[in-house]
Amino acid sequence: xxxxxxxxxxxxxxxxILLIFCVVKFSKSxxxxxxxxIFFSLIFYGAWNLKFLIFFLTLVFLNFLIIxxxxxxxxxxxxxxxxxxxxxxxxxxxxxxxxxFFLINLNSIFxxxxxxxxxxxPLGISFIILQQxxxxxTATDYKKKINLTDFLFFSFFFPQIxxxxxxxxxDLKNQLSKKFFNMSSAKIWQGIxxxxxxxxxxxxxxxKLAIWxxxxxxxxSTSIDYFISVVAYGFQIYFDFSAYSDMAVxxxxxxxxxxxxxxxxxxxxxxxxxxxxxxxxxxxxxxxNIVYFPLILSLGRFFKINSPIKGIVIISLTTIVTFFASGxxxxxxxxxxxxxxxHGFFVILHRMYLFTVxxxxxxxxxxxxxxxxxxxxxxNIVVLLSWVLFGSADLTSAINYYQxxxxxxxxxxxxxxxxxxxxxLLILTLLFIVCTFLPNSYQLINYRFKQKKxxxxxxxxxxxxxxxxxxxxxxxxxxxxxxxTRISFENKAFIYYQF
Amino acid sequence: xxxxxxxxxxxxxxxxxLNIFNSNIxxxxxxxxxTTILEGRxxxxxFCHDIIDFKIKNLKTILxxxxxxxxxxxxxxxxxxxxxxxxxxxxxxxxFEDNVTLMNYLDEKYNPELIIVGLSPFxxxxxxxxEELNRxxxxxxxxxxxxxxxxxxxxxxFIKHQFMPxxxxxxxxxxxxFFESKNETFFNEYNYTxxxxxxxxxxxxYNKLKINDKKISEAIISLCRKKNKIKSKIVFIDIxxxxxxxxxxxxxxxxxxYVNKIQNCFPVIRVKKNNFSFDKRYFxxxxxxxxxTDNKKNNINFKYDISHLNYAGALKYTNFLTKELNKIxxx
Numbered sequence: 016x017x018x019x020x021x022x023x024x025x026x027x028x029x030x031x032i033l034l035i036f037c038v039v040k041f042s043k044s045x046x047x048x049x050x051x052x053i054f055f056s057l058i059f060y061g062a063w064n065l066k067f068l069i070f071f072l073t074l075v076f077l078n079f080l081i082i083x084x085x086x087x088x089x090x091x092x093x094x095x096x097x098x099x100x101x102x103x104x105x106x107x108x109x110x111x112x113x114x115x116f117f118l119i120n121l122n123s124i125f126x127x128x129x130x131x132x133x134x135x136x137p138l139g140i141s142f143i144i145l146q147q148x149x150x151x152x153t154a155t156d157y158k159k160k161i162n163l164t165d166f167l168f169f170s171f172f173f174p175q176i177x178x179x180x181x182x183x184x185x186d187l188k189n190q191l192s193k194k195f196f197n198m199s200s201a202k203i204w205q206g207i208x209x210x211x212x213x214x215x216x217x218x219x220x221x222x223k224l225a226i227w228x229x230x231x232x233x234x235x236s237t238s239i240d241y242f243i244s245v246v247a248y249g250f251q252i253y254f255d256f257s258a259y260s261d262m263a264v265x266x267x268x269x270x271x272x273x274x275x276x277x278x279x280x281x282x283x284x285x286x287x288x289x290x291x292x293x294x295x296x297x298x299x300x301x302x303x304n305i306v307y308f309p310l311i312l313s314l315g316r317f318f319k320i321n322s323p324i325k326g327i328v329i330i331s332l333t334t335i336v337t338f339f340a341s342g343x344x345x346x347x348x349x350x351x352x353x354x355x356x357x358h359g360f361f362v363i364l365h366r367m368y369l370f371t372v373x374x375x376x377x378x379x380x381x382x383x384x385x386x387x388x389x390x391x392x393x394x395n396i397v398v399l400l401s402w403v404l405f406g407s408a409d410l411t412s413a414i415n416y417y418q419x420x421x422x423x424x425x426x427x428x429x430x431x432x433x434x435x436x437x438x439x440l441l442i443l444t445l446l447f448i449v450c451t452f453l454p455n456s457y458q459l460i461n462y463r464f465k466q467k468k469x470x471x472x473x474x475x476x477x478x479x480x481x482x483x484x485x486x487x488x489x490x491x492x493x494x495x496x497x498x499x500t501r502i503s504f505e506n507k508a509f510i511y512y513q514f
Numbered sequence: 515x516x517x518x519x520x521x522x523x524x525x526x527x528x529x530x531x532l533n534i535f536n537s538n539i540x541x542x543x544x545x546x547x548x549t550t551i552l553e554g555r556x557x558x559x560x561f562c563h564d565i566i567d568f569k570i571k572n573l574k575t576i577l578x579x580x581x582x583x584x585x586x587x588x589x590x591x592x593x594x595x596x597x598x599x600x601x602x603x604x605x606x607x608x609x610f611e612d613n614v615t616l617m618n619y620l621d622e623k624y625n626p627e628l629i630i631v632g633l634s635p636f637x638x639x640x641x642x643x644x645e646e647l648n649r650x651x652x653x654x655x656x657x658x659x660x661x662x663x664x665x666x667x668x669x670x671x672f673i674k675h676q677f678m679p680x681x682x683x684x685x686x687x688x689x690x691x692f693f694e695s696k697n698e699t700f701f702n703e704y705n706y707t708x709x710x711x712x713x714x715x716x717x718x719x720y721n722k723l724k725i726n727d728k729k730i731s732e733a734i735i736s737l738c739r740k741k742n743k744i745k746s747k748i749v750f751i752d753i754x755x756x757x758x759x760x761x762x763x764x765x766x767x768x769x770x771x772y773v774n775k776i777q778n779c780f781p782v783i784r785v786k787k788n789n790f791s792f793d794k795r796y797f798x799x800x801x802x803x804x805x806x807t808d809n810k811k812n813n814i815n816f817k818y819d820i821s822h823l824n825y826a827g828a829l830k831y832t833n834f835l836t837k838e839l840n841k842i843x844x845x
Contacts, residue, residue, distance in 0.1 A: 025664065026530065029526055032526075200515045200516050200519060203519050204515045207522055488518070493525050496525055
């Protein structure tokens with residue numbers, strides 16, 4: 016069920032709200048409240064495929080039993096079984112997502128001909144498994160047994176089960192015990208607003224941009240087509256994925272829960288390192304905690320860092336491994352691996368630059384301070400070029416794409432002043448301005464997660480306050496909803512569903 | 515804050531309940547003939563989705579077929595003075611076999627007094643594999659019953675009709691008067707559009723399509739065999755096409771043979787046989803709605819359509835068809 020489908024908004028949501036209303040008003044039981052949400056979460060996933068729902072329920076129960084069993088033991092004795100449990104969870108992901116990929120490569124390396132398996136990729140498997148792994152990882156330190164209801168809630172909570180944000184148990188732990196998760200009308204309205212911001216981003220921007228992303232499938236395109244396609248694709252993927260995250264945050268808020276922000280104006284980044292602190296934030300957090308930090312600590316201990324160069328080598332190696340994992344997680348293809356390595360390379364480059372600057376504080380030649388807008392522009396160009404790898408079917412197609420993109424003397428750029436191309440470029444430029452200068456969804460609604468509060472400048476805050484007083488927010492939401500109901504949109508799946 | 519939440523929830527629940535009662539509301543609007551009939555020419559599938567998804571009361575006559583069917587009938591005229599409802603269930607590019615399947619389906623579901631099956635040469639032509647697959651898929655999709663699909667086309671039509679009522683009958687009249695005000699030279703000015711259509715549509719496309727004679731003959735035999743099992747009265751109609759189309763279409767003779775075969779089992783209302791001539795003006799300016807309504811778009815060029823009747827033509831044909839149907843009914 017898609018968040019932007021009519022079935023979801025006009026059947027699933029009203030039924031859930033009716034149930035929640037009855038529970039809160041009449042039963043007043045917090046446990047029943049949690050059960051209701053779990054039940055609807057199971058329906059949400061089961062509506063796609065009942066078989067896989069049972070499969071994941073079994074996995075979650077198994078993880079739950081083993082973890083609760085391990086909690087009886089001393090913390091230092093839990094590491095190996097936990098590690099094995101993580102490997103087991105990982106092996107499920109590897110089987111479903113990478114089995115055929117490995118087979119293709121084995122066939123081509125050893126010139127053999129093993130038949131491919133017809134494997135259906137379970138929806139949201141990458142996110143579900145990562146969340147389970149993150150739980151097992153942190154549970155090694157837990158002293159108390161985990162509550163089954165809370166664990167089921169954490170594992171299946173419908174707003175984030177299919178495409179994140181990837182939660183860690185600590186994100187929800189304290190909130191889950193509070194009655195109705197401290198639900199309030201202020202939170203509900205915040206949730207509705209951010210849900211519809213995401214809804215607008217997905218239906219009216221991302222899906223519309225998809226029409227301009229043509230060059231990935233059309234080998235007759237020209238350099239300007241390749242350029243427009245990749246820029247449009249960059250924006251499409253951003254608006255699509257961040258829309259999903261906004262809607263997930265919004266839905267969670269409607270039911271009283273705050274979940275972590277997944278996108279925080281990534282186009283405002285002044286470096287690639289900062290980009291990954293703003294883009295798919297919960298994946299970065301996961302990779303930092305599970306791959307980067309443990310690896311750097313182990314390598315540091317093993318090689319004993321006693322010189323800056325050794326330190327740089329170890330940091331670079333760890334960064335590359337982390338980004339390799341990130342790329343490979345995104346998809347079973349060498350183009351995704353290249354995507355990860357590409358970003359890893361630029362992160363290392365940026366860190367080396369920072370290191371050189373620190374080492375040579377007096378050297379004016381090195382210590383050039385670039386203006387922020389230039390940093391933002393350079394970062395965005397680097398990111399933009401990486402979308403070719405992300406959007407291409409394979410590495411060869413990506414290389415062909417780059418060749419055609421940079422074939423700028425093919426005469427096609429003359430068309431830049433034609434109405435069609437000029438219009439597209441104008442819209443894309445406007446989107447760039449919106450993404451780099453305006454506050455993001457979370458700042459607009461003053462979102463709060465744990466101790467962090469997201470706000471925008473005073474001027475904009477005052478303006479939004481005035482608009483809210485005049486019911487402009489309500490008016491926009493109802494107009495968007497009615498307009499969307501009136502016309503028939505084809506429901507396009509979120510891009511990250513495929514991962 | 516609470517008021518805002520309630521208003522958003524109210525909107526969501528309104529759509530939720532509207533979807534649940536859509537079938538009843540749509541059926542009521544149809545039975546009272548409160549929706550604008552004209553939509554049939556522009557959104558031909560909408561009627562069909564409603565007929566298939568819902569159970570429309572008082573539906574006495576159903577017209578099925580392809581684009582020639584919905585272009586050839588003036589629905590407003592055909593519904594005037596009739597107690598029962600006359601609705602089209604048409605699908606552009608429908609195949610003959612699917613047309614028959616649809617006939618059987620509607621006979622089972624509604625058992626109406628009359629099912630009019632519109633025929634056209636294109637129904638008997640076979641396109642390339644991909645296009646054929648597409649035709650089949652579209653038909654199968656049409657037959658998917660889902661009364662809770664959030665398809666509020668009838669309600670939308672009703673609301674639209676309250677604010678912008680458009681009369682198909684009036685447009686036909688206006689087009690007729692417009693034609694009468696013009697002399698022969700005016701119409702001859704646009705003869706080049708006929709030549710273009712013959713070149714592009716007939717010679718380069720239709721004439722390259724094939725006929726699977728064996729399959730069609732079998733389908734007709736099977737149809738004739740099942741004649742007694744059909745509860746509703748079935749009448750086939752050969753919707754008129756212009757001479758420039760009939761003369762240039764290579765498969766036109768084959769088409770006539772198939773119509774003759776069908777006529778051996780079912781009544782077929784044919785224009786030629788009844789000595790009813792159509793001149794090419796009735797295929798001129800098919801998009802006349804844009805000229806004769808308030809939303810005037812005068813920049814639309816005049817042209818002859820390759821085979822579909824315009825508003826004036828549809829009115830003329832509807833008058834003729836109504837008389838013929840009455841004769842059949844009285845027999």
